[in-house]
Amino acid sequence: MARLRYDGMQKTLHWLIALLIVAAFILALYLDDLPLSPLKFKLYSYHKWLGISVLILACIRLGYRKAKGTPDPLASQPRWQRALAAAVHHSLYLLMIVLPLVGWAMSSAKGIPVVLYGVLPLPNWVPVNHDLGETLETAHVVLAWVLAAVVGLHVAGALKHHVIDRDETLRRMLPGKH
Amino acid sequence: MKTRNVAALLATAGLMFAAVPALAAQTLVPAQSKIGFAFKQMNVPVEGSFKRFDAKVDFDPAKPEKTQANITVDLTSIDVGSADGNKTTQGKDWFNTSATPKATFVASSVKAVGGGKFEAKGKLTIKGITRDVTATLTSKADGANTDVEGSFPIQRLQFKIGDGDWADTGTVADEVTVKFKLVLAGKPG
Numbered sequence: 001m002a003r004l005r006y007d008g009m010q011k012t013l014h015w016l017i018a019l020l021i022v023a024a025f026i027l028a029l030y031l032d033d034l035p036l037s038p039l040k041f042k043l044y045s046y047h048k049w050l051g052i053s054v055l056i057l058a059c060i061r062l063g064y065r066k067a068k069g070t071p072d073p074l075a076s077q078p079r080w081q082r083a084l085a086a087a088v089h090h091s092l093y094l095l096m097i098v099l100p101l102v103g104w105a106m107s108s109a110k111g112i113p114v115v116l117y118g119v120l121p122l123p124n125w126v127p128v129n130h131d132l133g134e135t136l137e138t139a140h141v142v143l144a145w146v147l148a149a150v151v152g153l154h155v156a157g158a159l160k161h162h163v164i165d166r167d168e169t170l171r172r173m174l175p176g177k178h
Numbered sequence: 179m180k181t182r183n184v185a186a187l188l189a190t191a192g193l194m195f196a197a198v199p200a201l202a203a204q205t206l207v208p209a210q211s212k213i214g215f216a217f218k219q220m221n222v223p224v225e226g227s228f229k230r231f232d233a234k235v236d237f238d239p240a241k242p243e244k245t246q247a248n249i250t251v252d253l254t255s256i257d258v259g260s261a262d263g264n265k266t267t268q269g270k271d272w273f274n275t276s277a278t279p280k281a282t283f284v285a286s287s288v289k290a291v292g293g294g295k296f297e298a299k300g301k302l303t304i305k306g307i308t309r310d311v312t313a314t315l316t317s318k319a320d321g322a323n324t325d326v327e328g329s330f331p332i333q334r335l336q337f338k339i340g341d342g343d344w345a346d347t348g349t350v351a352d353e354v355t356v357k358f359k360l361v362l363a364g365k366p367g
Contacts, residue, residue: 036266038349045220111224111259118221130259 003071005172010068013061014173017054017096024050025148048107048114051100052122058096074167088153095147102140109133203367206233207323210361213251217334218351226263230255237288237326238366239317242296247285249360253304254279271342278305298328304337313358320361329357 006014027047034040073082107114108124110133115121126132161169214227230252237245253273256264268275285300291314298313315328333352334340340350 036262038343038346041219041349045222112219112222115220115222121223128259 003069004168005071007068009064010061010070011173011175013057013064017057017061020050020054020057021096021147021151024054025144028144044112045115045118048103049117051103052114052116054096055100055104058093062093071172074161074169076167084153085157088150088157091150092147092154095143095150099140099143099147102136102143106133106136106140109136204236204324204362204364206235207361207363208232210323210359212357212359213249214357215354216357217354219349224259226256226258228252228255229257233360235326235360235362236366237317237324237362239290239296239324241366242288242290244366245285245288245298247283247288247298247300249283249358251281251283252279253281271344272340274305283311296328302332302337304339307337309336311356313356315358322363324362324366325359326362327359329355331355 024047027043027050031040031043031047034043073085077085104114104122105126108126109129111128113121113124126136158170158173161167162171208231211231211233212227213231214225216223216225218224228251231250233247233249235245235247235249237247254268254275256267256273258264258267267273273279273281281302281304283300283302285298287300288296288298291297294316296315296317298315300311300313301308302311309332311330311332313328313330315326317324317326319325332354334350334354335345335347335352339354344350
């Protein structure tokens, strides 16, 4: 029989990643206008650590998902809504991987490599190059806004199920056993 | 009167031209030379460089103790990799280039320390503050030129580089490694 709920590990990863993404996003918005200062250097590093943490957790999550599967969408949903939900989920996974990778590459290209948590230097997989850095920065910003839009759709969908349809969809990802 | 002035001027210019080779028979090849620096911010290794500098150097690997070196760096030519960073480092807390646009290094003694290495002591002046520094360097013949390559550590706060909020060494480390490669054309005099 198919599972009805996400398990504890899946819930933990989901909400932890959600928290890290929101924190990284807000930090980036705040950073952007900040004049160059020691604070800005610190926040830049924190933003990078959050992003790489998302990348690592997203990989773990994908592996876990492959091994354990996920509950099926509720059968009551129209076909187009199930297709939209699947598209949103796939985009979220793709962006959780691609957005940090582009940020990492951007750091390398700008000559300020990522040292994860201040202790683990990550390898540079693109050369230091000013123009490449600018291009990757644009890509990173555009993808971040795409992610924000997709997260918006994801949240709207969850709330629609919870408030309008009053079904189990959101509760399956909430803590607790109900 | 006028003619005499011009003649005097020409004579002075002639003397100056004559004097330069006597001080340094070698000339710097700026396009192949580099002066840069490396440091850590948030434990991340980063590098930068200066695009404009001049060096009057006379260096003979066979007679290192006769070395003369007088290096001037145009601090406004800094490149730390971003326009924002380049602007910030010209500011009062950093190099304060409107008051002190140049850094200078004057060698006081150079000796061979074996293994093809040399140790150069000298005085480095940045922001009006002069400190003794000791560089380790190597030299090799590069066609008709001589390449002199080396580095020395400095503590940026000793020169008040990155003062104020920037004095926090937890963000930008105190230790900075200055790296140089000077390509010298011509024979030492």
